[in-house]
Amino acid sequence: MLLSKLVGERTKENPSDATIRSHALLVRAGFIKLVANGIWALAMPARRICKKIENIIREEMDAVEGQEVSFPVVMPRELWEESGRYSSIGDEMVRFKDRNQKDLVLGMTHEEAAVYLCRNWVSSYQQLPFMIYQLQTKFRDEARSRGGLIRVREFVMKDAYSFHMSQEGLEEYYQRMYDAYSRIFKRIGMKKVAVVKSDSGMMGGNIAHEYMLLTPSGEDTIVLCSSCDYKANIEIAASVREPNRDDISSELEEVFTADKIQIDEVSELLKVPAHKTIKAVTYENRYSGEIIVAFIRGDLEINEAKLKKLVGKDIVPASLQDSQDVFAGNIGPIGLTDKVKVFFDTSLKEANNMVGGANKPEYHITGIDVSRDLKGVRFDDISKVRENEKCPVCGHELNLENGIEVGNIFQLGDKYTKGMNMTVLNREGKAQHPIMGCYGIGIGRALSSVAEESNDEYGLIWPMSIAPWHVYLCPLRLDDPLVKENAYKLYRELEEQGVEVLFDDRDTSAGVKFSDCDLMGIPLRVVISPRSLKNNQAEVQSRTKDFNKNINLSDVTSEIKKIISNSIL
């Protein structure tokens, strides 16, 4: 490829809306261009990277007997009603009417389509297990897109769906996928990927894992044990805490606290530490409107993902108005109306001498002994794990790290096959709902994640396996006939040998050429100049600078081929 013809402008200026480095660099290198909020166009280099990522994924999916298929982007409402998700998914799903007033949606995931394709087409246990996958555009109307291709509204995803006769069969295949995913991220060139247990969210099902690229700019928080192998998304990481109980329990007492309602205000006024207070956090069931009150130790935070799972429905934080039943700033566990649904975090179990709202304006109650005063209450783990807390497995200290979710795998159970009534005949000739797994990787996010992990002050640094081109061929003084002749000769020779070359055929300075090369992150730079030609050589340098060598022109192609094949897994 001739650089002079490449569509895409390289620039030194960081885009003003870029909050993370990969976003800025991808835009500055002319790889991606914003079309609308969360919607991007990809120029040739980004498209080439995506194609290489897609091909690595295809190879690994085919290696676990995947059948590549294609589901549509646009689907009829009916399909999503069968699974119940037409109503359970909110604004993220785009809905519209066609010219005949039929309701259609844009696919955000394809479980429904996968079941639809196989239903009636697969009839016997002998056809199972099987896995189908596709690479297809999805649209999710994210409220908040960010980070270049990290969180967008339109994206291409590899999504796979496996079908099994039993949970054991699923688990066996799930492990193969688990390993295939590990290979994929390794081959793509990601270094710090942690596999963590996760919440299955809107997918339903129980066991799920996320592949997290650990990086400070990641939006997700991952809990990792400093000693054992425990890793989990904070959304599901289990909390383990010391009992919060003094030797002697005080009596209950109502105290006047005026307009003090925040934990820190009450704590200061009454001279009690935050962990001896009971915090009430209020939510609303997104569909029924029911009010939910979650009680938790004052110094801890509610983990909304855990709470949501308990409620079984989508919840949103609610700021209540004072009413006959509830006084927003003074909600407490004693004497609260039964018109609201109540949850207690395990951090309150057996706690005593606690301060909580009195359920009347301007008053709190001190001396609450949860064991004594709140009989029959159920406790659930609905708190967020904090740095340095104890590992639920080995008891050692936990660390928190940020990560980007680059892939996920789910055990779905029969949620979709049952909901959509897909059956196959088992060995005994009886109709049975197959058990499903599903497995996703976003292509653009993978690209951006590698860029986020692999860059320096000069620009992007692509791993050889997904680099847009292997070599940046950089002649200096192209007006020199000898340089021109040798550069074009090498260009042809490399391409004939299957080496992918971006040829900087511009009549511009060495400085501009070198900085463009660094910004674009091409793994190998080959310089041909009047000076190098004096020794009949070219200078070959790796983008990471750990390789720099003058090589005889006649050996350049073979040496480069060696470097390339050694650096692709």
Place this chain on the structure above:
Amino acid sequence: MLLSKLVGERTKENPSDATIRSHALLVRAGFIKLVANGIWALAMPARRICKKIENIIREEMDAVEGQEVSFPVVMPRELWEESGRYSSIGDEMVRFKDRNQKDLVLGMTHEEAAVYLCRNWVSSYQQLPFMIYQLQTKFRDEARSRGGLIRVREFVMKDAYSFHMSQEGLEEYYQRMYDAYSRIFKRIGMKKVAVVKSDSGMMGGNIAHEYMLLTPSGEDTIVLCSSCDYKANIEIAASVREPNRDDISSELEEVFTADKIQIDEVSELLKVPAHKTIKAVTYENRYSGEIIVAFIRGDLEINEAKLKKLVGKDIVPASLQDSQDVFAGNIGPIGLTDKVKVFFDTSLKEANNMVGGANKPEYHITGIDVSRDLKGVRFDDISKVRENEKCPVCGHELNLENGIEVGNIFQLGDKYTKGMNMTVLNREGKAQHPIMGCYGIGIGRALSSVAEESNDEYGLIWPMSIAPWHVYLCPLRLDDPLVKENAYKLYRELEEQGVEVLFDDRDTSAGVKFSDCDLMGIPLRVVISPRSLKNNQAEVQSRTKDFNKNINLSDVTSEIKKIISNSIL
């Protein structure tokens, strides 16, 4: 691939909604499944065919220096307002609002996105010419989808856009694309493809060509000269007709024709042949509502594409109500109100002794001499060419054939670069709007078109270049250990050598296996049976039946590799 695991049911029953053969066969073979009107899911075999078609297209696009990019499926209204197409395109374009009430559209083509990507990113004439292309999903809300993947609402298209500094530059590149397209359809395995001049329709611009696969089930009509090289879509095929003039012109006379208003009724009543009558056909400007009357010889038909081009706007047939100005059944060229816009077909030029409406109820006028009575009238070619009329180039007879449009190429001019204000600096340093070309091929339609051209009473017949698998390996009596051993051994051997094999590992009869093989259209069938193994051989037969040979087991793989490489262009 093991056939036992392949998702997709093969059946003998034709789907009731299938009107053409390829549609029925693709469904019967389990290749495609309807999800909603004009929206399909593709099973593995169809997806494999698409991938091969896509790769052939990619190779040819890269060979003419194409840069593969990616534009989004969902685009903001603003982009389409810049080009003026947000309002000029009708219901075919899906429009919807996102969660923030922003107007978005689903891309039906990507000229706007192409200009958007290059605008500001390409600044100098030195970067031109260049071509960018993508393979991307489009959605067009077709009123009438049909024919399996022939005419659908959602489809993947290869669309390419070239940018040039001059019309000459565009024409030179256009010719390269013209040739690349011819190679593509040849490599895909289409036999009867005609390149015809066409109307540029909603794309704008002037010169355009369509690649038409000639087949009786095609929806398009193509005009071909029986002698010279003239070929054109009937929408633009020029009409050449004998003068329609008698030696002596009669006088004008109003005659009472009562309720006779159709050409055949008037013709019968007044005893004049249809070609001596003037037919008035009425339309409405889709946007302004203006009434349009097109006059044409009574025995001919209006070519709406030609008329639309003259009007410059979209038109729809209008059935008028009688009013003060216009009497629907009696419209004629003499005395017609000037409140309607009038067009005359060239078939009326110099015609005399014609019968036309009298512009009053129940009356016609006879003896109309167009030269004498309609001074200053302009004549345009707005008629449909008929079978056996004269070639506008050589005068020989024209033939009409049906065809499926499998590709199209357009010279766009500066419609989009001007409308969207994309400029580059020319050699003299002045800002200039580049000239564009655009070039499309629908992937699914290509697949269905090949299927339509290439099948027999038993099923599909895939050309080797795009076949889902090269070989259908068909062991008979897999319960025989010797058959089993040799079949699996050959399966592994073929796959190791890069031969794509669909292995029929089912415990079923030879009849079922052979008919599935024929239905799916795999080019080569390899049978291993107790009988063939007596001679240590396998029977290799081509789907077309023109090759059938018993081959020693040790030679099967190499022979098959030879057949494959000989049959792929």
